[in-house]
Amino acid sequence: MRVKEGNKERDILEAAVDIFARHGFHKAKISQIADQAGVATGSVYLYFKNKDDILIKIYNTLWEKLYSELIAITGNEALSPIEKVDAMIDLIFDMFTENPSVAIVFVNEQESMNRISGDKYSLYYEKFLDEGEKVIKEGIKAGFFNKNIDLKIFRHFIFGSIRNLLHQWAMTPSKLPLSKIRQNFKFLIKHGIMK
Amino acid sequence: MRVKEGNKERDILEAAVDIFARHGFHKAKISQIADQAGVATGSVYLYFKNKDDILIKIYNTLWEKLYSELIAITGNEALSPIEKVDAMIDLIFDMFTENPSVAIVFVNEQESMNRISGDKYSLYYEKFLDEGEKVIKEGIKAGFFNKNIDLKIFRHFIFGSIRNLLHQWAMTPSKLPLSKIRQNFKFLIKHGIMK
Amino acid sequence: MRVKEGNKERDILEAAVDIFARHGFHKAKISQIADQAGVATGSVYLYFKNKDDILIKIYNTLWEKLYSELIAITGNEALSPIEKVDAMIDLIFDMFTENPSVAIVFVNEQESMNRISGDKYSLYYEKFLDEGEKVIKEGIKAGFFNKNIDLKIFRHFIFGSIRNLLHQWAMTPSKLPLSKIRQNFKFLIKHGIMK
Amino acid sequence: MRVKEGNKERDILEAAVDIFARHGFHKAKISQIADQAGVATGSVYLYFKNKDDILIKIYNTLWEKLYSELIAITGNEALSPIEKVDAMIDLIFDMFTENPSVAIVFVNEQESMNRISGDKYSLYYEKFLDEGEKVIKEGIKAGFFNKNIDLKIFRHFIFGSIRNLLHQWAMTPSKLPLSKIRQNFKFLIKHGIMK
DNA sequence: TATGAATGAGTATTCATTCAT
DNA sequence: CATGAATGAATACTCATTCAT
Numbered sequence: 048m049r050v051k052e053g054n055k056e057r058d059i060l061e062a063a064v065d066i067f068a069r070h071g072f073h074k075a076k077i078s079q080i081a082d083q084a085g086v087a088t089g090s091v092y093l094y095f096k097n098k099d100d101i102l103i104k105i106y107n108t109l110w111e112k113l114y115s116e117l118i119a120i121t122g123n124e125a126l127s128p129i130e131k132v133d134a135m136i137d138l139i140f141d142m143f144t145e146n147p148s149v150a151i152v153f154v155n156e157q158e159s160m161n162r163i164s165g166d167k168y169s170l171y172y173e174k175f176l177d178e179g180e181k182v183i184k185e186g187i188k189a190g191f192f193n194k195n196i197d198l199k200i201f202r203h204f205i206f207g208s209i210r211n212l213l214h215q216w217a218m219t220p221s222k223l224p225l226s227k228i229r230q231n232f233k234f235l236i237k238h239g240i241m242k
Numbered sequence: 243m244r245v246k247e248g249n250k251e252r253d254i255l256e257a258a259v260d261i262f263a264r265h266g267f268h269k270a271k272i273s274q275i276a277d278q279a280g281v282a283t284g285s286v287y288l289y290f291k292n293k294d295d296i297l298i299k300i301y302n303t304l305w306e307k308l309y310s311e312l313i314a315i316t317g318n319e320a321l322s323p324i325e326k327v328d329a330m331i332d333l334i335f336d337m338f339t340e341n342p343s344v345a346i347v348f349v350n351e352q353e354s355m356n357r358i359s360g361d362k363y364s365l366y367y368e369k370f371l372d373e374g375e376k377v378i379k380e381g382i383k384a385g386f387f388n389k390n391i392d393l394k395i396f397r398h399f400i401f402g403s404i405r406n407l408l409h410q411w412a413m414t415p416s417k418l419p420l421s422k423i424r425q426n427f428k429f430l431i432k433h434g435i436m437k
Numbered sequence: 438m439r440v441k442e443g444n445k446e447r448d449i450l451e452a453a454v455d456i457f458a459r460h461g462f463h464k465a466k467i468s469q470i471a472d473q474a475g476v477a478t479g480s481v482y483l484y485f486k487n488k489d490d491i492l493i494k495i496y497n498t499l500w501e502k503l504y505s506e507l508i509a510i511t512g513n514e515a516l517s518p519i520e521k522v523d524a525m526i527d528l529i530f531d532m533f534t535e536n537p538s539v540a541i542v543f544v545n546e547q548e549s550m551n552r553i554s555g556d557k558y559s560l561y562y563e564k565f566l567d568e569g570e571k572v573i574k575e576g577i578k579a580g581f582f583n584k585n586i587d588l589k590i591f592r593h594f595i596f597g598s599i600r601n602l603l604h605q606w607a608m609t610p611s612k613l614p615l616s617k618i619r620q621n622f623k624f625l626i627k628h629g630i631m632k
Numbered sequence: 633m634r635v636k637e638g639n640k641e642r643d644i645l646e647a648a649v650d651i652f653a654r655h656g657f658h659k660a661k662i663s664q665i666a667d668q669a670g671v672a673t674g675s676v677y678l679y680f681k682n683k684d685d686i687l688i689k690i691y692n693t694l695w696e697k698l699y700s701e702l703i704a705i706t707g708n709e710a711l712s713p714i715e716k717v718d719a720m721i722d723l724i725f726d727m728f729t730e731n732p733s734v735a736i737v738f739v740n741e742q743e744s745m746n747r748i749s750g751d752k753y754s755l756y757y758e759k760f761l762d763e764g765e766k767v768i769k770e771g772i773k774a775g776f777f778n779k780n781i782d783l784k785i786f787r788h789f790i791f792g793s794i795r796n797l798l799h800q801w802a803m804t805p806s807k808l809p810l811s812k813i814r815q816n817f818k819f820l821i822k823h824g825i826m827k
Numbered sequence: 828t829a830t831g832a833a834t835g836a837g838t839a840t841t842c843a844t845t846c847a848t
Numbered sequence: 849c850a851t852g853a854a855t856g857a858a859t860a861c862t863c864a865t866t867c868a869t
Binding site for chain 2: 862863864865866867
Binding site for chain 3: 823
């Protein structure tokens with residue numbers, strides 16, 4: 048029999064990330080993705096149930112990777128809560144620095160994902176957020192962070208701001224250097240605007 | 243000259259906001275909007291160049307209103323920069339409290355807007371942001387706010403977080419009371435998470 | 438507004454009958470039907486819900502016409518049951534003689550119809566069969582026909598044979614003259630093969 | 633030489649009859665047939681040229697069997713023409729009673745067969761019909777049957793009726809007991825409806 | 828202005844068939 | 849003989865937009 052050569056699933060996924068980033072999920076054509084992945088159109092459907100499924104797998108892959116790196120951080124007892132928050136932010140910024148196309152898909156197709164999977168896209172995304180919450184909770188308990196902060200609200204606060212900043216950066220990377228964004232972001236999260 | 247009885251343009255706009263909020267821009271059908279507005283399908287094209295144009299006008303209307311209210315605040319010399327920031331935040335929260343459908347369109351169709359109009363959707367949106375920036379700049383000069391803050395970055399920071407929080411609220415208004423979101427939001431913007 | 442000119446629904450129906458007869462329902466393409474009907478592809482969907490719906494309407498139209506002509510015969514008290522059976526057979530033979538394409542669709546796409554509408558394709562088809570049954574029942578009561586005949590079985594017996602004969606004729610009209618088929622058919626129905 | 637253990641061709645054929653009967657020829661998938669037959673998809677093409685070929689072989693097998701049994705009847709000089717007709721009818725009814733799936737394929741996929749193979753599907757089908765014709769011809773010569781009957785027409789008459797009756801029975805076997813259908817059928821063929 | 832019938836471009840998905848092993 | 853991964857052609861249906869009235 049004809050045996051699987053290479054890793055077609057990964058090829059398709061990579062092509063899809065690129066095409067989705069450049070043209071958006073809606074305008075992306077399966078045939079175009081297949082072309083770029085070097086497979087036949089029909090082969091896409093050997094690895095993915097449908098177009099939606101491709102986007103879902105992109106998100107899953109992303110958050111699984113982020114989550115696995117996150118627990119390495121949160122499990123590190125040598126770090127203070129403040130250092131953990133710093134490391135978490137770095138984690139996200141690094142991920143998207145290394146994969147700008149993934150960043151673009153992440154920020155742009157949020158709404159597509161919501162429509163596809165009813166607003167909880169990924170097990171690992173949820174786990175990531177939960178793990179992040181734990182860090183804040185610890186920090187509050189340890190007296191580093193303000194106890195008035197509602198964790199659910201903070202979660203959406205931080206993710207909204209980070210997503211929007213990465214969006215702006217991904218659109219025109221030259222205008223806003225990521226290092227400056229990262230530094231300002233960390234400062235604002237920690238201290239807000241007031242002196 | 244015959245005076246128009248109703249205001250069809252406004253009727254269409256209102257119908258569009260409602261339909262966009264309920265079904266999303268992509269799935270919304272012109273014929274459905276026309277129906278709900280009580281006009282013929284073709285008539286939509288007497289008032290709007292195309293479907294995109296409807297969304298653009300929704301954003302313009304929104305930001306024009308917000309901008310006009312903003313300058314009333316920023317022009318009020320009795321207010322301190324801190325009070326002005328508070329008032330700005332209230333302005334946005336109040337607007338979306340009063341028009342939840344507009345809020346939903348605003349948060350969900352950001353990406354549609356980006357694709358439609360490059361990435362600056364509205365003159366008044368820009369003016370709103372610029373005016374907001376001025377407030378922060380004043381506050382820095384007057385020594386209220388931290389001088390290390392990059393204004394462009396702060397702009398995206400605050401808008402990302404506010405949009406995401408409103409999104410979550412719009413999805414399930416019962417879970418997160420807007421008053422609590424507003425209070426936490428103001429606190430985080432001003433002081434961050436650290437004690 | 439642009440006003441309906443001609444009768445597009447009828448044009449499409451006629452084109453569909455022709456295309457279905459020549460290529461079969463499955464291989465027929467909507468665009469081809471639209472072409473031949475002189476309308477745009479999309480216009481087909483103004484008049485028909487989908488491809489299946491076209492076939493359904495062909496059957497409905499056929500049987501509605503046949504039924505309305507049948508009741509004229511069955512209601513005629515001057516005719517004996519034997520004459521009525523003769524007239525019924527003539528009715529069907531005449532209909533298909535005048536519309537050979539309809540005959541071909543009727544005989545060939547029976548199975549398509551079954552799959553589409555769960556084996557009862559048309560109100561009027563049922564009514565036609567019921568009315569036909571009444572004639573036989575009368576004939577039995579009046580002592581013309583054999584009382585051992587099961588009406589449901591006879592119904593399928595006669596329709597199967599007539600359909601198959603028309604099929605053969607429609608395929609190669611030259612080989613079997615319809616007049617001869619009709620004459621033999623009437624004889625067999627009435628007397629069977631035995632002397 | 634390695635002797636084949638099972639008989640894959642027969643396995644595939646049996647699986648195909650079942651699948652065709654349950655889902656229809658068009659909707660039947662080769663992969664599904666292969667699955668049920670316990671072979672790989674590609675192996676189907678070692679035994680059959682293509683999907684059509686499977687249906688053709690089903691018909692051939694059916695009619696070859698029927699033909700071989702028919703000549704045993706027609707060659708039996710102890711039987712009168714009337715008894716031979718009775719036996720022929722029994723032959724068909726028995727075959728389909730024993731193989732309801734084959735019956736369903738036979739009645740439902742007639743049109744598929746026509747499109748596939750012109751309109752003469754099987755050598756043995758033709759031979760069967762020819763042999764049947766001979767019986768009628770003998771019967772006419774011997775004075776049992778009416779001499780006005782056109783043999784070609786009778787052939788299509790009887791096959792149409794028998795196919796339709798079996799179709800109805802196959803759809804809802806409980807409604808019409810086959811024994812009653814068989815009895816009525818024989819009567820109608822022999823004597824028609826008139827007393 | 829207003830209408831709404833008409834248009835026709837655009838695309839995800841299936842599945843019979845092939846072929847490298 | 850056997851496999852099953854890979855292929856890629858083929859098509860119904862939607863809906864933003866137009867235009868004859």
